[in-house]
Amino acid sequence: MKKKVLLTGFEPFGGERINPSWEAVKQLHGEVIDDVTLVAEQIPTVFGKSVAVLETLVQQHNPDIVICIGQAGGRLHITPERVAINLDDARIPDNQGNQPIDEPIVDKGPVAYWSTIPIKRIVENMKESNIPASVSHTAGTFVCNHIFYGLMDYIARTSSSIRGGFIxxxxIPEQTINKEAPSLSLETIVNGVKIAAVTAAKYDSDIHIVGGTTH
Amino acid sequence: MKKKVLLTGFEPFGGERINPSWEAVKQLHGEVIDDVTLVAEQIPTVFGKSVAVLETLVQQHNPDIVICIGQAGGRLHITPERVAINLDDARIPDNQGNQPIDEPIVDKGPVAYWSTIPIKRIVENMKESNIPASVSHTAGTFVCNHIFYGLMDYIARTSSSIRGGFIxxxxIPEQTINKEAPSLSLETIVNGVKIAAVTAAKYDSDIHIVGGTTH
Amino acid sequence: MKKKVLLTGFEPFGGERINPSWEAVKQLHGEVIDDVTLVAEQIPTVFGKSVAVLETLVQQHNPDIVICIGQAGGRLHITPERVAINLDDARIPDNQGNQPIDEPIVDKGPVAYWSTIPIKRIVENMKESNIPASVSHTAGTFVCNHIFYGLMDYIARTSSSIRGGFIxxxxIPEQTINKEAPSLSLETIVNGVKIAAVTAAKYDSDIHIVGGTTH
Amino acid sequence: MKKKVLLTGFEPFGGERINPSWEAVKQLHGEVIDDVTLVAEQIPTVFGKSVAVLETLVQQHNPDIVICIGQAGGRLHITPERVAINLDDARIPDNQGNQPIDEPIVDKGPVAYWSTIPIKRIVENMKESNIPASVSHTAGTFVCNHIFYGLMDYIARTSSSIRGGFIxxxxIPEQTINKEAPSLSLETIVNGVKIAAVTAAKYDSDIHIVGGTTH
Incomplete structure (x- = not known):
């Protein structure tokens, strides 16, 4: 059965010249793997506007799956996120200077939404391809969590059958030349995102394996 | 106004001989600071049973505030948790050999509960006392998150006015002699927990300062 | 002017199935870049024998430059080493079960030898190619430091004009699937080693830029 | 047999308001443990001048042992250093604005000197007192390594029977309130330095146990 996956990447932020999330997904735009078509779009790293742009893109592309990708500088692994929380709490200003502190994303929205893509299956498939991956239980409180929560709330509000997630x-190495931080090559990340998209398109349900964290 | 704060610490787990959460809170048992009385109890590091024991202790002590403390080996700071999620996903077995994978803590419970103690105010007060502290947005998926969610669900179910949180x-250094891991002295942790208890007892509301994370 | 660079990689050790040092250098065997010919050989991860094998290889290939490469699991960067010390102190047994403790590599040898390849120039050239790199001031006390010291002592003893170093x-990512450790892609490492070899062949002298460490 | 140990700590540097090395050793000034008398002095964090001041202090106090202490921000453990190298390579300016790059500390001096205090015995004694400790094989290339090399060279030049080392x-926690870095309490560090001083005073020879590093 044909499936369409919308992949989004962000604009650079926080002083970086590039954002590896956009560098990765743009390479996948238009790819068709088996019956899965990948579409890639860029999202502004801005509270509010990011979700508005995403909603428009979802209506335009009518995908089966939406996976937003974002940069987590300092992490070792590619990390599918488990949960989005209803909180904006910006450590730094976004790309339009907004810096909300302890504000809900959606007034009277639920405290949190679960990802509806099979995160453990995605992690396992990445690892089988020698890509360092693990499940994360926090997407932070900046624009990444914001768009993830906004996406899941849109799906809930519109009673859509779209499944959504955030990774x-x-x-990537060129960002770490003058920092003490780990990286993965862009090629590895592109492969990881492709695996995530195809896995999410093919499987509704997750697998039952160990993957939690003690804290 | 007199207030009572129930502090809980866990049994050792994961191969450790001690649990610094219990070592810390037991030193505070019976302390009265201004009008705030501290009571300390130990909780088994066991899914299910930990929450049952906690509920009994809450009924017995009738506290105004409950703060559960748990060990996060590898963290640099004392970290008040922002949110508890409705998920058991054990990377290791608990102290009775249970290892739930991707199970809800409370069937049909909300995805998550917020802490109702003033976490940023607690962090600021710790930092003013030279104690490394920051807000955390994940309590993991083991017994620590389990008891935190169980506590907040109990408060919600019973429409209680108790405020609750997890730190x-x-x-502590003696646990890291043969590991590469950071530590804080037990004295520092005891002081930090005391500051948290008194701050939570005295203030319902939180302060409005930067404290989020980009991921 | 034609130059020959001998590159060595080690056998896997410490429970790893591969050693990225050998995976990298074997890809460069036989390459000729401008007038620089690269030769790659594998060395046993064994005290004593590693140096004996290296001496034989040096006599056989008659290179202008020798650069030994070794795995430093846990490091973020490619790190040319500044100094080799006259000490074997094995935290784990080598591949033949030897575990020397606090023994000199060469009786009455000097405490240490400097690298004679231009380490800061190599780091700068790697960084210009977007490869995370920095100078290191310790090669440890296992077989990596052992062969580095053995190489420099051989050059000193034989009054050879060969220049030598260790990186x-x-x-690489496939080694970190089940560990919390940083990695660089094999392609990045291969490029880095090639840059090191060509830079060392073309330049005797180093550049004068900041690159030290406070500790 | 009576012994005197001279302990030195540095001035703050690199933007810090305090230097825990001085905070620690000044608490030990004048202490007598069994037959071991401790004397503490502060040293300027300045290339050249630090060694000149140290030589004067050694002549003034006539100690049996000299142990210089320095801050290694970012390290987890108390780390007795194994080896001092003949190199100044300053990543940042010292407290008088000097920033030497790749210069020898002593012209025609040996590449390196070994510590002559029993570093593994010191580490073991610290660990028995629940103090995280391990041997380090690099003291960096800033003023810490500079004074360590200067001390050992002074001892060699003057054919002195003094034994010397660097730790x-x-x-300490108050320095890490606004950084992501590990710390140990000042009390733990004071105890560790005291153990080092007494151990060095009582034992010329080291113990034969595993303590090396693979890199």
Whole structure:
């Protein structure tokens, strides 16, 4: 059965010249793997506007799956996120200077939404391809969590059958030349995101394996 | 106004001989600071049973505030947790050999509950006392998150006015002699927990300062 | 002017199935870049024998430059080493079960030898190619430091004009699937080693730029 | 037999308001443990001048042992250093604005000197007192390594029977309030330095146990 996956990447933020999330997904735009078509779009790293742009893109592309990708500088692994929380709490200003502190994303929205893509299956498939991956239980409180929550709330509000998720990726090496931080190559990240998209398109349900964290 | 704060610490787990959460809170048992009385109890590091024991202790002590403390080996800071999620996903077995994978803590419970103690105010007060502290947005998926969710669900179910929260603490030095891991001294942790208890007892509301994370 | 560079990689050790140092250098065997010919050989991860094998290889290939490469699992960067010390102190047994403790590599040898390849120039050239790199001031006390000291002592004893050095490299991603450790892609490491070899062949002298460490 | 140990700590540097090395050793000034008398002095964090001041202090106090202590912000453990190298390579300016790059400390001096205090015995005694400790094989290339090399060269030049060494210590908690870095409490560091001084005074020879590093 044909499936369409919308992949989004962000604009650079926080002083970086590039954002590996956009560098990765743009390479996948238009790819068709088996019956899965990948579409890639860029999202502004801005509270509010990011979700508005995403909603428009979802209506335009009418995908079966939406996976937003974001940079998590300092992480070692590609990390599918488990849960989005209803909280904006910006450590730094976004790309339009907004810096909300302890504000709900959606007034009277639920405290949190679960990802509806099979995160453990995605992690396992990445690892089988020698890509360092693990499940994360926090997407932070910046625009990454914001768009993830916004996406899941849109799906809930519109009673849509779309499944949605968010994946954080590490820096790529060129970003770490003058920092002490881990990285993964862009090629590895592109492969990881492709595996995530195809896995999410093919499987509704997750697998039952160990993957939690003690804290 | 007199207030009572129930502090809980866990049994050792994961191969450790001690649990710094219990070592810390037991030193505070019976302390009265201004009008705030501290009571300390130990909780088994066991899914299910930990929450049952906690509920009994809450009924017995009738506290105004409950703060559960747990060990987060590898963290640098004392970290008040922002949110508890409705998920058991054990990377290791608990102290009775249970290892739930991707199970809800409370069937049909909400995805998550917020802490109702003033976490940023607690962090600021710790930092003013030279104690490394920051807000955390994940309590993991083991017994620590389990009891935190169980506590907040109990408060919600019983429409209680109790305020509740969870604080993760690092290893203490004696646990790191043969590991590469950071630690804080037990004295520092005891002081930090005391500050948290008194701050939570005195203030319902939180302060409005930067404290989020980009991921 | 034609130059020959002998590159060595080690056998896997410490429970790893591969050693990225050998995976990298074997890809460069036989390459000729401008007038620089690269030769790659594998060395046993064994005290004593490693140096004996290296001496034989040097006599056989008659190179202008020798650069030994070794795995430094846990490091973020490719790190040319500044100094070799006259000490074997094995935290784990080598591949033949030897575990020397606090023994000199060469009786009455000097405490240490400097690298004679231009380490800062190599680091700068790697960084210009977007490869995370920095100078290291310790090669440890296992077989990596052993062969580095053995190489420099051989050059000193034989009054040879060969220039020598040692470069530590991080894990590659497939080694970190089940560990919390940084990695660089094999392609990045291969490029880094090639840059090191060509830079060392073309330049005797180093550049004068900041690159030290406070500790 | 009576012994005197001279302990030195540095001035703050690198933007810090305090230096835990001085905070620690000044608490030990004048202490007598069994037959071991401790004397503490502060040293300027300045290339050249630090060694000149140290030589004067050695002549003034006439100690049996000299142990210089320095801050290694970012390290987890108290780390007795194994080896001092003949190199100044300053990543940042010292407290008088000097920033030497790749210069020898002593012209025609040996590449390196070994510590002559029993570093593994010191580490073991610290660990028995629940103090995280391990041997380090690099003291860096800043003023810490500079004074360590200067001390050992002075001892060699003057054919002195003094034994000398250097110990790096982590930050203390108050320095890490606004950084992501590990720390040890000042009390733990004071105890560790005292153990080092007494151990060095009582034992010329080291113990034969595993303590090396693979890199």
């Amino acid at each position: 954080h990726i590490p820096f | 993760h603490i690092p290893f | 530590h490299i991080p894990f | 790096h210590i982590p930050f």
